[in-house]
Amino acid sequence: MPLQYPFTAVVGSDSMALALILTTISPEVGGVLVRGEKGTAKSTMVRALAAVLPPIEVVAGDRFSSDPADPGALSPDGPFATDAPVETRPVRLVELPVGATEDRVLGSLHLERALSDGKAEYEPGLLARAHRGILYVDEVNLLHDHLVDLLLDAAAMGRSTVERDGISVAHAARFVLVGTMNPEEGELRPQLLDRFGLTVEVAAPRDPALRVEVVRRRMAYDADPAGFVASYGDAERAFTSRIETAQALLPEVVLDDAALLKIAEICAAFDVDGMRADLVTARAAIAHAAWNGRTRVTRADLRAAALLALPHRRRRNPFDAPGIDEDLLDRILGEDEPEPTPPDDPDVEPVETPAPDSPDVEPVETPALENETHDSAEPQDVSTSSTSGDSAEPQDVSTGPTSGHESDPGDQSGAGDATTVSAGEPFRPRLFSVSGVGAGEQGRRSRAITTSGHRIGARKPGSEGGAVHLIETIRAAAPHQGARRTGGTRLSLRADDLRVAVREGQESNLILFCVDASGSMAARARMQQVKAAVLSLLLDAYRRRDKVGLVTFRGSDGVLALPPTSSVEIAAARLEELPAGGRTPLAEGMLTALESLRVESVRDPNRRPLLVLVTDGRATSGTNAVERSRVVARHLAARGIASLVIDCETGRFRMGLARELAADLGAEYVPLGEVSAEALAGVVRLSTDRHRGGAA
Missing domain, CATH: 3.40.50.410 (von Willebrand factor, type A domain)
Structure with missing residues (x-):
């Protein structure tokens, strides 16, 4: 398996790094959506994140990664004794393919056990594997809507419930959800955007010096992966130590009433819907304070949190681009007392990484993760351009009457x-x-045979998979029971008897x-x-x-x-x-x-x-x-x-x-x-x- 590119070696993605760090310090923030053009190290940085996170302790042998310190751990493999063996392992990064089925995500009936032993046993899915880790969805905008809803609901509730195929199982599913996407390939619906706690826009750096540094590091990695990774070993360990310190400090951070009121003023001024924006901004501000070694939320924390939590919640029209007016944000925040410098930690060594010069960015020890600057451009509404108001009137190019035989x-x-x-x-x-019935991608327009919808029949399973149709499976096996029965009354099933449901829904x-x-x-x-x-x-x-x-x-x-x-x-x-x-x-x-x-x-x-x-x-x-x-x-x-x-x-x-x-x-x-x-x-x-x- 090739060595992973180091997290601290990535250049020019400071806002993305900050968002990922904040949501790993405080998973309650709600995950990160990364929007950006191709070739901007989105996937590289997400995959490198797991390597810098502190390891976790789990109950040995538990398929659901239960926390030994949690007496109420929700695991189908439990309950566990107080002296159950414990093991330490790295945080998992679980990748969800765009073409995954609902069975693979949630888990389902263990078919081999059901057919060979006649037992209804639950086989965990990707949500169970991702518990207490990172669930990464590349090209999340191409994922089927019902899977996105399922993921976001599980991320919000911290648990997954499976009621299907005679199985009734609930297990903990607390994970950091990270989605990456290229807006050129389509957008997420606004209501799904809102379910991601933070969002960042990434683009290739325009500074020639930074671009040179990116190329230099990548070529050094390709030439000698082991040597390059080893050269960043101290920086990675220092980064892990800082995250661990921030996680321990998080419960001690104070968000006073004045800061809460300022968050409410910001969210009201930017006209965001609902209360999720206030909650996410508050949690992100607390995590940002802990990341910087502070026990009290300051103006800098509120500003950094608002820049990450609000841009995607300001969209009123599907064609509006995410964005936030930083000048307005600064006017609402007003002046604050001088920022206290983080306490020196003799165990944390500085991690030097080139960062763009900006009057709003203070020098930092790690890759410019303290105070981020984002695009301050207002969203461009390309869908409702009007010919009235302040906009310029388009020229009337009519050269003749607009009725009867119009001139060309x-x-x-x-x-x-x-x-x-x-x-x-x-x-x-x-x-x-x-017209007719198709077999295309799930959507909301024309009739089609899909993986969801109302059941209209059954067939033998193929490469496209599907949910088991129990009645039709038994009906296919019934004529052969006399020849198969060797004693007892148990129903004898074979793989050839298996039938899956045929469903009709809608396609795009x-x-x-x-x-x-x-x-x-x-x-x-x-x-x-x-x-x-x-x-x-x-x-x-x-x-x-x-x-x-x-x-x-x-x-x-x-x-x-x-x-x-x-x-x-x-x-x-x-x-x-x-x-x-x-x-x-x-x-x-x-x-x-x-x-x-x-x-x-x-x-x-x-x-x-x-x-x-x-x-x-x-x-x-x-x-x-x-x-x-x-x-x-x-x-x-x-x-x-x-x-x-x-x-x-x-x-x-x-x-x-x-x-x-x-x-x-x-x-x-x-x-x-x-x-x-x-x-x-x-x-x-x-x-x-x-x-x-x-x-x-």
Whole structure:
């Protein structure tokens, strides 16, 4: 097994190091979510954390790592005698794969014992193994929602309860939950973000000297791992000693009423929801004081805790970026007495690590973990850009009337001058889904065979696993009991009898938007409506855990503006920047969409696509543009691609080209004004009222 890169050798991730240390000093803080771009040592630092944590004592032979000093330890292997043997072992780092099943996380029936001995015995899962350790989920944003809920509930309650397959077990599950993610691959839901105690944003250092140091250390490690790790042995031991000292000091730290009031003022000023922010900030401030050798919480502790506990709790919209206004925070905190210097500890040697110069960062003995600085930029709201208020009015590019046969300024000038128009306010859209039953990733859009949902049958187990269907297992074994019975009345089961449940739930889909950005769409009011509709569908895709892609067409070509991704935030940003103007290459846009879907079907064959074509149906680029568009549409229909056409044509006199295109595609046809759920409800109510009036 390769040697782990030392924790104290990581450069340029001070805020992440501080968050990890605080939550290991006080696990009640609630874990850490680390958001950052790829290649920023997120996984390296988490995996190195376990090596610097003080070892723990456990009851020997206990599968659930019970604390010998805890007389009420909740372990299915207990109760234990007061003189039970004790062993000391390092803190475990348990990694949860993104593709793990619920059985693997919670534990389940021990199938081998059940089938061979006829005994219902519980086999512990990853939560049991992680008790009193670290549970690490890399790419936590890609984990199924029900598993994330399960993990966070266990982390909050400190226990796991299993009621399934005839098993009823409860065991302690107190662990430090650490999740890492790349926001480019999709975000966590805001309510799940709130369940993580602390969050940090990490990025590669921009200081050339720090970047050089990172490369130098990594190359030294790759050349001689054993020698490099040994060179940081003293620093690692000093770090462990400091953590142990802080853990012992934690109960003595005083959080007085003045500090509590200041925490309440901070949370109220930043308008966070609920009381979890206050609790986490208080616990993190206490841990920060203990880490710095203080027995009283000071302004520096409150500031450091707020910078870690509040940014992700300020999100009001799924597309809002986490952030906090440090100037406002400093105004609320006010002035404080001079910071007392931590007491000198002759057993703790300084650990020198280069750190960025900052007027807010005091010199420290360990990698700049005392007072962190974070991005002070306010969150950028890319989803609800308004054309009123303080924002600049977008230029009205309409060159003719917005009713009847609208002029296409690009028809005479090729690509034309592109103009960007902000989106209107998003709304709650109708649910559009793919017909039939799929087998893709779990989500909230279309019907599919999944690992959760209502049970519709049973099958033999395969590589995809599943929960045991007891009745069908017994039914499969029943005809063979006469031949198998050798005495006694016990049911004889074999592996071939095993059946697992087939469940139907909902899957996520690939929503590929193909948006007309030509001159006929460029009228300010129309483009605002189009962007508002697409933005609303993006919000819906975010909530339903879909992947999204964006194809645009204008001038003479279709362009894949955003390859399929789980990050609807990036799609919203690309939509906001989308220019409009020029001719309408409708056929080219649909061909670009077709090629994008073909490539994605190779990468992710089980995820069914839904093509959302947003256009007024006019094709003006090239010869026979309309007929070429209809040929491509019929080709898409022949490929069996589920489609939706949103007709953007407005005015009293309409050509109806988008409706004809929808017929060629075999697509659902929806006028732009009927995308919202409220508009659909209004149409239904109007129809019902008319029916009642006629009946009367």
